[in-house]
Structures are given as C-alpha cells and as structure tokens.
Amino acid sequence: MSVEPKIAVRRVSKRFIGAKGVLPVVDNVDFSVADGEFVAIVGPSGCGKSTLMNIIAGFERPDDGQVQVDGQLQRGPSPKGILISQHGSVFPWLTVRENLMFGLTGQGAAQKAELADHYAAMVGLKGFEQAYPHELSGGMLKRAEIARALVVKPDILYMDEPFSALDALMSLRMRNELLRVLEEERHTVLLITHDVEEAVHLADRILVLSPRPARIQASFTVDLPHPRKLSSPQAQDLRERILAELGV
Ligand SMILES: Nc1ncnc2c1ncn2[C@@H]1O[C@H](COP(=O)(O)OP(=O)(O)OP(=O)(O)O)[C@@H](O)[C@H]1O
Ligand SMILES: [Mg+2]
Incomplete structure (x- = not known):
C-alpha cells in the first residue's frame, strides 16, 4: 500500500436548506481510505450516508471540507470511480x-x-x-x-446499499462473488450498508456513523482473514460491538 491515501475525506460538512430551514446532514467527517482497502460505512437510516457517499464520489459538493482522490481535489464524478x-x-x-x-x-x-x-x-x-x-x-x-x-x-467502487434489494441467499451469493472479484482485481471499495453482518463479512475497516448529522462515531478494524466465518466468536463479537454502537 502506498503512503498517500487513495481517498482522503477532509473535514467534510453538508447541510440542506428546505422548507423547515437548515438541515445539517454531514458534520465534519474526516477519514482516509488506502489503496486497495475495503471500507464499510454503517449508520442509522436517514443519517446522511448517501449524501456523504455522493460527496465522496463527486456527485455532490460539500459545504465545508474537501475530498481528494489520489491527491487530487475531487471536483466532480471521475472515471476512476463508479457509483452503484x-x-x-x-x-x-x-x-x-x-x-x-x-x-x-x-x-x-x-x-x-x-x-x-x-x-x-x-x-x-x-x-x-x-x-x-x-x-x-x-x-x-x-x-x-x-x-x-x-x-x-474501476479503480474505486462506491456502493450504496448494493445488496439490500436482494433476498438473503442472493445477497450472500453476491457478497461472495464480490470477494472473488476483489481477489482477482483489487479495487478500492467504499460500501454503505445497514447490514452489520455484511460489513463484517466484507470490509477491512468499518466506520459507524452517528444519527444525523452524520459524524464518525466509531471505527473498527476487521482483523479476520478471508474466507470469513461469520459464526466465529471473533466475528460475532465484532458484530455485537458495532450493534452496541448503533444502539441496538
Ligand atoms: N437533495 C436533498 N435536498 C434536501 N434534503 C436532502 C437531500 N438529500 C438528502 N436530504 C436529506 O438529508 C438527510 C440524509 O439523507 P441521506 O439520503 O443522505 O440519508 P441515508 O443515511 O442515506 O438514509 P437511508 O439509510 O435511508 O438510505 C435526510 O433527512 C434527507 O431528507
Ligand atoms: Mg441512503
């Protein structure tokens, strides 16, 4: 892995102005993703995950802060990344x-x-x-x-709940397929999911966001080799700790 992060999210904030006034959605989010790393983001519904992802992928502008990809300011969607x-x-x-x-x-x-x-x-x-x-x-x-x-x-895969519309069996099949593809062709992946088990199955690191406005509340490194056994005590323990962060 190179020293320079693949994706650098620097103190990003975003608010929307609506009928009810100012709605702060993303608050001072700051993290990096290394080249080839798989980072999953989990957080309560409506907390600002998709907004954050859209900013990182270049589809939306932050009000404060910035996003850099390969050291370059992200000014719009780039051919380096694909957003699902x-x-x-x-x-x-x-x-x-x-x-x-x-x-x-x-x-x-x-x-x-x-x-x-x-x-x-x-x-x-x-x-x-x-x-x-x-x-x-x-x-x-x-x-x-x-x-x-x-x-x-693509160099970078941005995935916003890609498996949530699938039934449990197909979701598991797609996860395994994704892992197989990543083994062959290493992409940098940013995945948003509400499925903590999915995050534990796939990611190298899991960021837990707070309720809106989204802040990084906790970060977990998933130190488990692939193929992962989700029923293992380590995976279960990690899952419980993340669910506790989410207040479940
Ligand atoms: N373009 C927009 N204009 C105004 N408000 C918006 C806009 N996009 C999102 N919001 C508001 O920002 C908040 C966060 O929305 P966002 O889609 O980022 O949440 P999310 O965490 O992805 O939710 P979910 O888990 O349901 O997918 C919501 O209250 C939403 O109504
Ligand atoms: Mg969303």
Whole structure:
C-alpha cells in the first residue's frame, strides 16, 4: 500500500436548506481510505450516508471540507470511480448487454459483448442479456447494476446499499462473488450498508456513523482473514460491538 491515501475525506460538512430551514446532514467527517482497502460505512437510516457517499464520489459538493482522490481535489464524478447508487443507475433504454457494454472502451464490439455477457452470467443474468431493465425484477436489476460497475474494472467502487434489494441467499451469493472479484482485481471499495453482518463479512475497516448529522462515531478494524466465518466468536463479537454502537 502506498503512503498517500487513495481517498482522503477532509473535514467534510453538508447541510440542506428546505422548507423547515437548515438541515445539517454531514458534520465534519474526516477519514482516509488506502489503496486497495475495503471500507464499510454503517449508520442509522436517514443519517446522511448517501449524501456523504455522493460527496465522496463527486456527485455532490460539500459545504465545508474537501475530498481528494489520489491527491487530487475531487471536483466532480471521475472515471476512476463508479457509483452503484441506492436509486439505480442503469439506462432504461438499453438492454442488459448494452448497459454492460456502455462503459467499455478500447475493444471491438464482439469483445465488448463477450465481456458483458461474462459479467451478466456472473451475477446470474444469463439468458437476460437482451432484456430491458423494465423486464427485470428488482433483484435482477440490482444485479445488473453490480455487473455494470464491475465490468469496467474501476479503480474505486462506491456502493450504496448494493445488496439490500436482494433476498438473503442472493445477497450472500453476491457478497461472495464480490470477494472473488476483489481477489482477482483489487479495487478500492467504499460500501454503505445497514447490514452489520455484511460489513463484517466484507470490509477491512468499518466506520459507524452517528444519527444525523452524520459524524464518525466509531471505527473498527476487521482483523479476520478471508474466507470469513461469520459464526466465529471473533466475528460475532465484532458484530455485537458495532450493534452496541448503533444502539441496538
Ligand atoms: N437533495 C436533498 N435536498 C434536501 N434534503 C436532502 C437531500 N438529500 C438528502 N436530504 C436529506 O438529508 C438527510 C440524509 O439523507 P441521506 O439520503 O443522505 O440519508 P441515508 O443515511 O442515506 O438514509 P437511508 O439509510 O435511508 O438510505 C435526510 O433527512 C434527507 O431528507
Ligand atoms: Mg441512503
């Protein structure tokens, strides 16, 4: 790992002005993510997680503070990173295959289609390459999103609750798939999740946010080798400590 952080979030604050006045949403959040590190962020619903993620990925501007990626000020979305948003980001007018091919450059059409189909199969969408997003179930759509992000092999993966629309079995399958992909092609990952077990399964480090406005309330290093056994006493203990931080 290099000394310079991959992502540096420096004293970031954000507030929204609405009908009811000023709503502070992110308060002085400061942390770094090392190259190749997997950081999970958990926090109560509505605390400002998505806002924070959007700021880090460059889709939203902080009111105070700044975000640097590879030492460069993040001024907008960069091709280095891909955001899997909570609200979805596939193009409705393109098929699954076309969506997956969209971000690919520098290859022939046949090669792109082959790669797209490979990733579609990886997330269990074999046979649906030609389907349009509205023809998919919610869970299938979410999987298409994940494939669309992975196929371009981004430097940084920003994931905002990517597995929450999936049933428990599919969620577990996608987590394992993600771990397998990360073993092959190391990305830097920032994951927002409300599933503490998912965070313990996947992350190198877990940040717990406070209720809104989001502040970093606690940080846990997950010192467990992969493949992780979530039923192990260490994993269970960590899970309990994080849940205690969340007041559960
Ligand atoms: N563009 C916006 N304009 C005004 N208020 C906003 C905007 N985006 C978010 N908010 C408000 O900021 C707060 C935090 O929203 P955010 O989506 O960041 O929370 P979250 O932690 O991701 O929630 P969830 O766990 O439900 O996904 C909410 O009260 C929301 O209403
Ligand atoms: Mg959110």
